[in-house]
Amino acid sequence: MPIQTSFNPNGRKELKHAISKAEYYVLRTKLLHFMRRDLNAGADGKYLIRSTYFDNFDNKILKEKKEGFLNRDKYRIRIYGLSDHVINLERKSKRNNLTFKSKCNITRKEYEKLRVGDIQWMENDERALIQDLYSEMAYQQIKPQTVVDYEREALMYPYGNVRVTFDMRVQSSLQNTDMFNKHLPMVDVLEPDLVILEVKYDEYLPEVIKLLLQLSDTRQEAYSKYQLSRMYG
Secondary structure: OOOOOOOOOOOEEEEEEEEEHHHHHHHHHHHOOOOEEOOOOOOOOEEEEEEEEEEOOOOHHHHHHHOOOOEEEEEEEEEEOOOOOOOEEEEEEEEOOEEEEEEEEOOHHHHHHHHOOOOHHHOOOOOHHHHHHHHHHHHOOOEEEEEEEEEEEEEEEOOOOEEEEEEEEEEEOOOOOOOOOOOOOOEEOOOOOEEEEEEEEOOOOOHHHHHHOOOOOOEOOOOOHHHHHOOOO
16 A cells, blocks of 8 residues: 655645535545545544744735745744644745645744744754755744644545645634744634635545545635735734
């Protein structure tokens, strides 16, 4: 059976839409006949993701997303279940119609340093992604901008390395970046009757999954959780 991973050096294809809660329940039931749940999820099949996204004073990354730049990069710090046990720095890159990801572990202390602008230590760090982020922070003036929470349910299918995720209850801290504060004030930024559907795969999308994903209530515009989080500031 093929090995599944969300990190493919050759890039992955990605579809992202909004669907109604009703459509989500129907689609999930159908997909579970063919796909398996993410083994890292809780008993209900879901888990909480918290990410801190970077941008600069001119909203460079937000503008590139809105204007549909074919080549763009987005940096974020990600944790799971509000725990600091695993903290990942991730870069998500768009190159034409393919998505590339790279990541490395960081410590809570390192996050707190870069959050307040203490970045000189990053310049000669042995982790290449840390060095790349340093360059962006030093020359493009990007910095932690906002924290985004959401609940995710993930399903996987080995052939084509398909991963289908349903994201709901998307919330934003606006411009508070105290991401390890378990009582961080958050506001809802996604309509309560909507779910963000993401479909990621490698070279091909198997026909059985493609047929199941023919939705009647799909909103065709791409839904970016970072873009949603910046609706209010």
